[in-house]
Amino acid sequence: MVTNPGRRRRATIHDVALEAGVSRGTVSRVINDEPYVSAEARIAIEAAIERVGYVPNTAARNLVMQRSQAVGFIVHEPHSLFLEDPNIGEILLGANAALSLADFQMVCLIIDSERDTDRVARYLSGGFVDGVIVVSARKNDPITRIIEKLGLPSAFVGHPPDLRRLPFVGIDNRSSAFAITERLLATGRRRVGMIASALDRDSGADRLAGFTDALGPLFDPALVARVPFYAYADGVKGMRALLAAEPELDGVFAASDAVAAGALEALREAGRSVPGDVGVVGFDDSAWALRCQPLLSTVHQPAAGLGERAAESVLAQLRGEEPELGGILLTTPIVWRDSA
Amino acid sequence: MVTNPGRRRRATIHDVALEAGVSRGTVSRVINDEPYVSAEARIAIEAAIERVGYVPNTAARNLVMQRSQAVGFIVHEPHSLFLEDPNIGEILLGANAALSLADFQMVCLIIDSERDTDRVARYLSGGFVDGVIVVSARKNDPITRIIEKLGLPSAFVGHPPDLRRLPFVGIDNRSSAFAITERLLATGRRRVGMIASALDRDSGADRLAGFTDALGPLFDPALVARVPFYAYADGVKGMRALLAAEPELDGVFAASDAVAAGALEALREAGRSVPGDVGVVGFDDSAWALRCQPLLSTVHQPAAGLGERAAESVLAQLRGEEPELGGILLTTPIVWRDSA
DNA sequence: CGGCGATCTGTGAACGTACACAGAGTAAGT
DNA sequence: ACTTACTCTGTGTACGTTCACAGATCGCCG
Structure with missing residues (x-):
């Protein structure tokens, strides 16, 4: 196959190597800017990358590196959450901010039907995420069981999961x-x-x-x-x-x-x-x-803080630390205004 | 390495083959339930899968299949959107429903900072998604340029992208x-x-x-x-x-x-x-x-409909169809109540 | 001038899967 | 008995990347 008609084949590290007249290894070194590559090679490779329009295939990289640099954020019952609960947006942004700082991609997954449950379970098992944050888990949830089974680093926000040994963060x-x-x-x-x-x-x-x-x-x-x-x-x-x-x-x-x-x-x-x-x-x-x-x-419900702490918990587990037992409870200041 | 201490190594198709005393090929056939596998082999393999706790690595599968069965859903300016715009939730759910029917995973990506923009751009380039839905794109957006450059099937909802040849769906x-x-x-x-x-x-x-x-x-x-x-x-x-x-x-x-x-x-x-x-x-x-x-x-703003149509547009492009020129405009019924 | 360290490069293997192909075995038709 | 067709299985290669290792070249010192 020369060019897939309709969608053109994407350039690989191999194409770059060929174009620059060097080997894969050297190209790889340039991309991950490691030492031990000559100035001329570096220049030639950078030019070749530009010419063939190369972008690295992160999915392939993850396969060999055995990690995805991504964390899932699972939202259950989106109808009630999005439309009634004003906290969900803040939790989302709090988690995203914390993950972003650690250069992790947050991917938000919506569960809105039976189909979704199965598909998301497959997605989590599939190696697309290194960890997961779960909002508003249900009782006896297949997702919770999958997480437990895979040993996937996780944090539950809102209320504790069925399996008390899984970490959670919430308010008292x-x-x-x-x-x-x-x-x-x-x-x-x-x-x-x-x-x-x-x-x-x-x-x-x-x-x-x-x-x-x-x-x-x-x-x-x-x-x-x-x-x-x-x-x-x-x-x-x-x-x-x-x-x-x-x-x-x-x-x-x-x-x-x-x-x-x-x-x-x-x-x-x-x-x-x-x-x-x-x-x-x-x-x-x-x-x-x-x-x-x-x-x-x-x-005051510290929604952004909840997301942040959940993300930090997952990141800590990813670093090999043991999750806190019994979960994390955040303090809730009282805001005194005019109605009482 | 026998077992990675802390995180145990996940079972592969190879482990299953070894356990069941057959070859990778046969295991693969059982997993994707293809014909031409004997009843005894099938039983042995299913038992082996259970024993070693095997779950397929979808990421590896995607690498060879050259598709991810996932579509990105990008949310810009989440602060204003989540907190002020009540439509975003409905759009999200509409898109999810349509993608779910086609057995695609929707992954929602939040852009909340400069860091996020770069990371999401890398994510899109990385081969994690087959297409993308964009809500509330900005003027002169790097994300839009990346999408155009990659030739990634896309649909913009809310308002048309800078590049008029990219498909969008909205209201008049x-x-x-x-x-x-x-x-x-x-x-x-x-x-x-x-x-x-x-x-x-x-x-x-x-x-x-x-x-x-x-x-x-x-x-x-x-x-x-x-x-x-x-x-x-x-x-x-x-x-x-x-x-x-x-x-x-x-x-x-x-x-x-x-x-x-x-x-x-x-x-x-x-x-x-x-x-x-x-x-x-x-x-x-x-x-x-x-x-x-x-x-x-x-x-009446048909928010769920917008999400649905955007998803369908992306799915159609994935099937190789040409996107509609000039975009899709949905009708907006007027709801007459008491205030006028 | 032989040896040694530093710098640079290429090659082979691995990650976990799918698919094409070849080969073996069996049953039926000529 | 010989072809033919069908069923079943194993092997090799590919996907796009990283990493360990082996060479190659060079300058420097004893």
């Missing part, structure tokens, strides 16, 4: 919820409710637990509105339910900022003033918090 | 803006302004042009507020400026739904009713539109 939802509820109480509120979301996830359950802890004897199960998701619409519904259950309510902890925004809407519609009649706090410190009227007091 | 911003402005006028509005964003991008400039077209002799340059981005805060600022310039204003076309949401806030703060005093329309039909009070009339 329980003590964060505890802290912000405590400060809400410190403002003098006594009838405090919670709009609790996503109780099937660790994050949701832990936030409720922290709330319960903080209230202690003041806790009243009737003042917990349970809603499915972390979304605005859930906040509206949850707040209405709470007001119906207890008109004298004077404080609310919403499980997310989006939920809190919905709660504010419902409170406005019910004619309550915030923070006058009712104090409201959220969780995430996302764009929602600054979009609310009044500005939302909330728990 | 100008005629969409024309259409919605015209319908706004049809509701009887006569003093109509626009909050025009991102005039340095094709999309922003075209939306303003469409608006101007539709107004014809009614057009008044004083009723155009120019703001830098498609964001909520820009909408608030733009609307205030517009009201200051013309208190009698009775209609507004906002360059995006986020901007429209900001405009609604500014109108509420100025004591104007919507759609009573002022009619408001947006652009995108994003989550913003349903979060507004009143619900927003807007131009």
Whole structure:
């Protein structure tokens, strides 16, 4: 085959060698700029590279080097994540920044169907990545099992994987919820409710637990509105339910900022003033918090930091270090604004 | 080397052959389930695969097959895109769905710095992807030049690349803006302004042009507020400026739904009713539109469709078909709700 | 002038896979 | 019994690169 019609054959290191009148070895040395190559050879080779339009085939290089200089970033349930969770973008960028510094390529893989799961599993097994960061893994996930089986350096962000020996990085939802509820109480509120979301996830359950802890004897199960998701619409519904259950309510902890925004809407519609009649706090410190009227007091979620630490964990494992046991928990400062 | 301490050596097709007492060729036939292999050999090999824990090295396979079964998805300016543009997630998912159907792996690459640009360029040249989808390419972009140089099958979504011979898929911003402005006028509005964003991008400039077209002799340059981005805060600022310039204003076309949401806030703060005093329309039909009070009339942007068509274009080129000249423009239905 | 180190270059093997080909064995048709 | 066809298997080569090693050339010193 001379030239593949349609797509032209790419120049190889061999073509360059032929063109420059030297051997592969010398060309290789020039490309990876190693010593021990004469000035004239170097010049000839550089000219030849230009002439034949050579670009190295990294895939071939990786095959012999036994590493890819790439780390996968797996996103599960992209629908809910991209559209509801404002953190995912920040986590992505945090991880990318850390990997970039170490000259690693981050490749983001989306899992949106059964087909995707299998294909991504094949991709991970295929030697395209040296490690992997997983966001929002599912219970009993085939991807998690593959990672464990391959012994692929990994870091899970958001919540711990099924296999507790795999490293993860996250926040302590329980003590964060505890802290912000405590400060809400410190403002003098006594009838405090919670709009609790996503109780099937660790994050949701832990936030409720922290709330319960903080209230202690003041806790009243009737003042917990349970809603499915972390979304605005859930906040509206949850707040209405709470007001119906207890008109004298004077404080609310919403499980997310989006939920809190919905709660504010419902409170406005019910004619309550915030923070006058009712104090409201959220969780995430996302764009929602600054979009609310009044500005939302909330728990700052260090999303970029989570991505960064996850990347660093994978890089450390790649250097041969042992991953931390029990995972890494990042601190979550409380941001005190106007809503409570 | 017996076993690399730390990371164990992965089993190869050779190990399987040895374990099963057959040759590489036969193992290869079993893996790609080709005919002409005896039942006993097949059973022995499958058992051996299980025993040694073999998973094929796709990277090595790609090297000899000269294709990767993967398509890159490049995201520029991720900060603004992920945090402001609600469409990016949908485009991503649309593209992923189409590629998934053809059993291609989509790998998403983020460009967030100068380093990233170079690394991604190397990645594209390295033979890891058979084609590429680019969102929001920049003017005079090194990535675009690399793609052109390599002859990599590609599709640009959002706006056309510098090199007009590269295929792109987008919407007709100008005629969409024309259409919605015209319908706004049809509701009887006569003093109509626009909050025009991102005039340095094709999309922003075209939306303003469409608006101007539709107004014809009614057009008044004083009723155009120019703001830098498609964001909520820009909408608030733009609307205030517009009201200051013309208190009698009775209609507004906002360059995006986020901007429209900001405009609604500014109108509420100025004591104007919507759609009573002022009619408001947006652009995108994003989550913003349903979060507004009143619900927003807007131009539906077929984001998932854009991703899908871009993917299909790349796949078609991979099959050897010629890309459409001049690009593909998708239609943008107008969604009439309560704000105008 | 022989030996030695430094510099430069080419060659062969390896990475893990797919594919073409050759060869062996078996069954059926002439 | 001889061809023919079909089934099954193993071997060699290729993909594009890196790396270890073996030569070759040169200057320098004893």
